[in-house]
Amino acid sequence: MPRNARAPSKFCETWCEADAVSARIGRPAGLKFTKIEKRFASLYALRRLDLEIAPGECVALTGRNGSGKTTLLRVASQLTRPTRGELAFPGLKEGEAPAIGYVSHAIMLYEELTAEENLQLFARLLGIAEPRRRATQSLEATNLSARATSLVRTFSRGMKQRLAIARALLSDPGVLLLDEAGTGLDTESMAWLANRIRALRDEGRTIVMSVHGESALSQLATRAARLDAGTLVADTRAGATFQSVFAAGEA
Amino acid sequence: MRLFANTAALLGKELQTEFRSRELLTTTIVFVLIVIVLFSFTFDPSVSESRRFGPGLLWLAFLFSASLMIQPSFLKERTNDTLSALRLSVGDPFAIFLAKLLANACMLLLTQLLLLPIFAVLYNVRVFPVFPQLMLVFLLGSTGVAVTGTALSAISAQARMRELLLPLLLLPLLVPILIASTEATAALLDEKPALRWDWLGILVAFDVVFLTALWLFGEYLLEE
Amino acid sequence: MIAKTGVYTFLVCVLMSVTAYASFYVAPTESTMGLVQRIFYLHAPSGMVSLMAFLVSCIGSVAYIFTRKAKWDWLAVSSAEVGVAFCTVVLLTGPIWAHPAWGVWWAWDARLTSTLVLWLLYVAYLILRTMMEDADRRALVSAFFGVFTFLDVPLVYGSIWWWRTQHPQPVVFTSAGLDPTMRKVFYLSWLSLTCLMALLVRQRYELESSREELRTLEQELEAN
Numbered sequence: 001m002p003r004n005a006r007a008p009s010k011f012c013e014t015w016c017e018a019d020a021v022s023a024r025i026g027r028p029a030g031l032k033f034t035k036i037e038k039r040f041a042s043l044y045a046l047r048r049l050d051l052e053i054a055p056g057e058c059v060a061l062t063g064r065n066g067s068g069k070t071t072l073l074r075v076a077s078q079l080t081r082p083t084r085g086e087l088a089f090p091g092l093k094e095g096e097a098p099a100i101g102y103v104s105h106a107i108m109l110y111e112e113l114t115a116e117e118n119l120q121l122f123a124r125l126l127g128i129a130e131p132r133r134r135a136t137q138s139l140e141a142t143n144l145s146a147r148a149t150s151l152v153r154t155f156s157r158g159m160k161q162r163l164a165i166a167r168a169l170l171s172d173p174g175v176l177l178l179d180e181a182g183t184g185l186d187t188e189s190m191a192w193l194a195n196r197i198r199a200l201r202d203e204g205r206t207i208v209m210s211v212h213g214e215s216a217l218s219q220l221a222t223r224a225a226r227l228d229a230g231t232l233v234a235d236t237r238a239g240a241t242f243q244s245v246f247a248a249g250e251a
Numbered sequence: 252m253r254l255f256a257n258t259a260a261l262l263g264k265e266l267q268t269e270f271r272s273r274e275l276l277t278t279t280i281v282f283v284l285i286v287i288v289l290f291s292f293t294f295d296p297s298v299s300e301s302r303r304f305g306p307g308l309l310w311l312a313f314l315f316s317a318s319l320m321i322q323p324s325f326l327k328e329r330t331n332d333t334l335s336a337l338r339l340s341v342g343d344p345f346a347i348f349l350a351k352l353l354a355n356a357c358m359l360l361l362t363q364l365l366l367l368p369i370f371a372v373l374y375n376v377r378v379f380p381v382f383p384q385l386m387l388v389f390l391l392g393s394t395g396v397a398v399t400g401t402a403l404s405a406i407s408a409q410a411r412m413r414e415l416l417l418p419l420l421l422l423p424l425l426v427p428i429l430i431a432s433t434e435a436t437a438a439l440l441d442e443k444p445a446l447r448w449d450w451l452g453i454l455v456a457f458d459v460v461f462l463t464a465l466w467l468f469g470e471y472l473l474e475e
Numbered sequence: 476m477i478a479k480t481g482v483y484t485f486l487v488c489v490l491m492s493v494t495a496y497a498s499f500y501v502a503p504t505e506s507t508m509g510l511v512q513r514i515f516y517l518h519a520p521s522g523m524v525s526l527m528a529f530l531v532s533c534i535g536s537v538a539y540i541f542t543r544k545a546k547w548d549w550l551a552v553s554s555a556e557v558g559v560a561f562c563t564v565v566l567l568t569g570p571i572w573a574h575p576a577w578g579v580w581w582a583w584d585a586r587l588t589s590t591l592v593l594w595l596l597y598v599a600y601l602i603l604r605t606m607m608e609d610a611d612r613r614a615l616v617s618a619f620f621g622v623f624t625f626l627d628v629p630l631v632y633g634s635i636w637w638w639r640t641q642h643p644q645p646v647v648f649t650s651a652g653l654d655p656t657m658r659k660v661f662y663l664s665w666l667s668l669t670c671l672m673a674l675l676v677r678q679r680y681e682l683e684s685s686r687e688e689l690r691t692l693e694q695e696l697e698a699n
Contacts, residue, residue, distance in 0.1 A: 041609040079335050080475040102339055106332035112268055124260040125340035127253055406616050410606040423595040424627050427634040453634050460626050468619055471540055
C-alpha cells in the first residue's frame with residue numbers, strides 16, 4: 001500500500017481506516033516506473049529506469065546477475081523505496097492500492113510453523129474473512145493438502161515454492177511478481193509452476209517474472225525485457241525479438 | 252479494528268513459536284540466575300546488605316538478559332525474508348512492532364515471575380505481602396524495556412556487530428527504567444513497604460513517550 | 476564564502492580570548508574554593524552548549540525522516556559529534572574542579588551523572604553510524620535512534636535528579652548564589668562557547684558534505 005512519509009496523517013491512518021481489504025483491488029493493474037533510481041551503499045542498482053507495463057501483460061525480465069531485476073521487482077512490490085523516481089499503477093483510481101503477490105528466491109515463510117499455520121497467519125493478517133477456509137483451499141489448489149500439518153522445515157524445495165505461491169495468491173492479487181521463482185525446481189515442479197502461471201495469465205492478471213534465460217516460464221510471456229546495470233537495454237515492445245532479448249550475453 | 256487484529260494474530264504466532272521450543276525462555280531464566288548469583292559474590296550478603304543491593308542487582312540482571320533475549324526479535328525475520336512477507340500482508344507496519352514488543356514484554360514478565368521466588372530465598376526478602384505491587388512495577392518496567400529493545404532489535408538487525416551493538420545502544424537508554432524500577436522495588440521490599448507513585452510515574456512516562464515515538468516513526472525502520 | 480568563514484573564525488577567537496581573560500581577571504575570586512572555581516566558567520556553559528548541540532542534532536534527525544534530504548543527516552551527525560566534544564569537556568573539567576576543591580575525583584551529583592549518561596548515549600549514536608555502510612540506511616536508522624536518544628534526555632535528567640533528591644549527599648558543583656559580575660562572565664562564556672559550537676558544527680558539516688560529493692563523483696566514475 002502506498003505509504004507517505006508524513007507522520008501527521010498517522011493518527012488517521014490507524015483510527016479512521018475502513019476495511020482495508022476492500023481497499024485493495026484484486027483486478028489487474030499496470031505498473032509504471034518513471035525515472036526510477038535505487039542506490040545501495042556504493043552502487044546504483046537501478047539508474048533512471050523507465051518502464052511501463054500494461055494491465056494483464058505477462059512480462060519476462062531477464063539480465064545478468066546484478067542487473068537490477070530483483071531490485072526492480074522489490075520496488076514494484078513497494079518493499080523497497082526508490083531513491084528517486086515514481087511508481088504508479090495505471091488502471092487504478094487515485095489512492096487505490098493494488099493487491100500484489102510477491103514470490104522471491106527466499107520462501108518468505110516460517111519454517112517452524114506448519115503449512116496451514118503459515119497460510120492461516122497470512123490470511124488473517126490480510127484481513128481475509130474465514131482465513132482457515134481460504135488456507136485449506138489454497139493448500140488444495142497447490143496440491144499440498146496432504147502435508148498441511150507438517151512443518152515447512154520438512155518440505156522439499158519444490159514444495160516450499162508451491163507454498164510460497166499459495167501465500168502470494170492469498171490476497172487474490174491483480175499483480176503477481178515472481179523473482180526467479182523457477183530456480184532450484186525439478187522438472188515436475190517446474191511444469192506445475194508453468195501451468196499455474198499460464199492459468200493466472202489467462203485470468204488476466206498482470207505478471208512480471210524475472211528469469212535467467214529461456215525456460216518453461218519465459219515461454220509464457222507476452223513480452224520480454226532485458227536489464228543491464230540497472231537500465232533497460234532491450235524490450236520486445238520496442239521492436240526487439242524474443243530471441244534477441246534472451247540471447248544477448250549469458251543467461 | 253485491523254491494527255489490533257493483526258497484532259493479535261502476530262502475537263499469537265510469536266508466543267506459539269516460543270512456547271513450542273521454549274529455548275529463549277529457559278536460557279534467559281538461567282542467565283538471570285547466573286548473573287544474580289555472581290553478583291552475590293561481590294558484597295557481604297547479610298540481611299541488611301541484601302536489602303540494600305538486592306533490588307538493583309535484580310534489575311541489572313533483568314536488563315542484561317533482556318538486551319540478549321530481545322536480539323533475535325527482528326533478526327529471526329531475516330531467515331527466509333519473512334519480514335517482507337509481513338510487510339506485504341499487514342495493514343499498518345506498527346502491528347509488527349506491537350506484536351513483537353508485547354511478546355518480549357510477556358517473556359520478560361514471565362522470567363521475572365519465575366525468578367522472584369528464587370530471589371526472595373537468596374536475598375531473604377519478603378515478596379509475598381507485596382506481590383501485586385511488585386508485579387505492577389515489573390509490568391511497567393518490562394514494557395519500557397520491551398518497547399525500546401524491540402525498536403533497537405530492528406536497528407541492530409541491519410548493522411554489523413549486532414550482538415554487541417544492541418546492549419550498547421539499549422542500556423544507556425534504559426537508565427531511567429533502571430533507576431525508577433530499582434527504587435520502586437526497593438521501597439516495596441523495605442521493612443515498611445510503600446508503593447512509590449513518583450517512581451511509577453517515571454516508568455509510565457517512559458513507556459508512553461517511547462511507545463508513541465515507535466508508533467510515529469517505527470515504519471521507517473522497516474523500509475529498505 | 477571562505478572569507479566569511481575566516482572572519483567568523485577570527486571573531487570566535489577574539490570572543491574566546493576575551494572570555495578567558497574575563498574568567499581569570501574580571502570575575503572575582505570565589506571565597507571558599509579559590510582559583511580552581513574559575514573552571515566553572517568553562518564547565519557549566521559547556522554542559523549547556525552540548526545540550527543545545529544535541530537539540531540541533533535531534534532537529535536534523537526529524538527533518539531527515541520527513542524530507543530525506545541528506546543535508547539534514549549531515550547536520551545531525553555534525554551536531555552530535557560537537558555535542559559529544561563539549562560533553563567530554565564537562566566530564567574532564569568536573570574532576571579537575573572537584574579534586575582540589577572537595578578532595579574527590581567524582582561526586583555522582585545529578586548534573587555530572589546525567590552528563591555522563593548523555594555522553595554514553597551519543598557515543599552509542601556515533602558508534603551505530605560506524606556500523607552501517609549504506610549511506611541512506613545509515614541516515615534513516617541513525618535519525619530514528621537520534622530521536623529516541625533525545626527523547627530520553629529529559630527522562631534521564633529527571634530520574635537522576637529525583638534519585639539524588641531522594642538520597643541526598645553533600646552538595647558539590649553548586650552555582651547557586653552567583654555574584655553579579657560572576658553571572659556576567661558566565662553569560663559571556665556561554666555566548667562564546669555557543670559561537671564556537673556553531674563554528675565547529677559548520678566545519679564538520681562542510682566536511683561531511685565534501686565527503687558525500689566525493690563519493691557521488693566516485694560512483695559516477697565507476698558507472699562510466
